[in-house]
Amino acid sequence: MALRCILRKWKTHRLTSSFLTQFTSNPTKTINPIRDISSALSSTHFITSFEHKNVTGFREYHDGRPRGPLWRGKKLIGKEALYVISGLKRFKDDEEKLPKFITTHVLRLLKMDLIAVLTELERQQEVSLALKVFQVMQKQDWYKPDIFLYKDLIIALARAKRMDDVLQLWESMRKENLFPDSQTYTEVIRGFLSSGSPADAMNVYEDMKNSPDPPEELPFRILLKGLLPHPLLRNKVKQDFEEIFPDSSIYDPPQEIFGAR
Structure with missing residues (x-):
């Protein structure tokens, strides 16, 4: 702090000296205040920055810490x-x-x-470590069933294609009488379809129909697209979709694209 005050006073002194020199060195010279002030500032800045680095020995460098939101988040x-x-x-x-x-x-x-x-x-x-931490939380005295804790972990497991863990967590969630939201249904249905388990995707779909919250179109459309190679299952979902969303339309591609004759 003391060094910073000394440097500030020294800069002010140098600026004043350079400014006065421009006006007193040649009295007969035509004075241009704006040009003289600019030159005084530029020369003072150059001298100050140069001598500051040499006198104090300070150098500007990256200290290795993350910048911006990442560091604030930590x-x-x-x-x-x-x-x-x-x-x-x-x-x-x-x-x-x-x-x-x-x-x-x-x-x-x-x-x-x-x-x-x-x-x-x-x-x-x-996700493996997150699942272990969640199991520790469930054993705490303060733990109460929370759908948001389940939601984030289930979505993380589904995106990591850990569908066996998703099933176990899903059963635990249902035992606690919790229903997920549309985003959770969508991610789990997508995960089972991409893993080649249409039967499990249909089980989640049936659970979604029994949810107290009104269904949304997105999980239906994900299921309709993923069940194209399974026309019987797809027709069942399509009938439900048309009943629940009568004003919405469904695109049915030509059957020959999927080998159906």
Whole structure:
């Protein structure tokens, strides 16, 4: 702080000296205030920047820390939570050390830190670790069934093609009498279709029809597109779609494209 004040005073002194010199060195010369001030500022800036680097020894360089939103986001996570995330990733392939680390560190986290760890692992697509953390959360005294916790984890697992884990988590969610939203149905149906499991996709579809929330068009359209190689299943979904959304239309491609005669 003291060095900064000295440099500021020194800059002011140099600027004043350069400015006065322009006016007093040649009294008979025609004075152009704007040009003289500009030249004084430019010369002072050059001298100041040069001598500042040499006198103080300071250099501008990148300190290695992430810039912008990434760094601000990390500051919202506690140090202990960051340590747990790092430890879980370090021991994720060690079947002996990982359970010990969970017992000694994960179980000690407070509610908000544990939720922060779960969210960050989902963001980093560490879905296996996220599933273990969620199982730890379910055993806490403060845990209450929350559809949003299920939603984010199920979507992360579906996008990672971990459909067996999706099924187990789906059953756990239904036992707690929770219904997902349209986005969750869409991602799970898409995941089963891309994994070659149309029967499981239809089971999720039947569950969606029993949901207390009104259905939306997107999961229907994803299912109709994915069931093109299965005309019998597709016709059933198509009939339901036309009943629920009578004002919407469905594109039916020529049958010969899919080998149906």
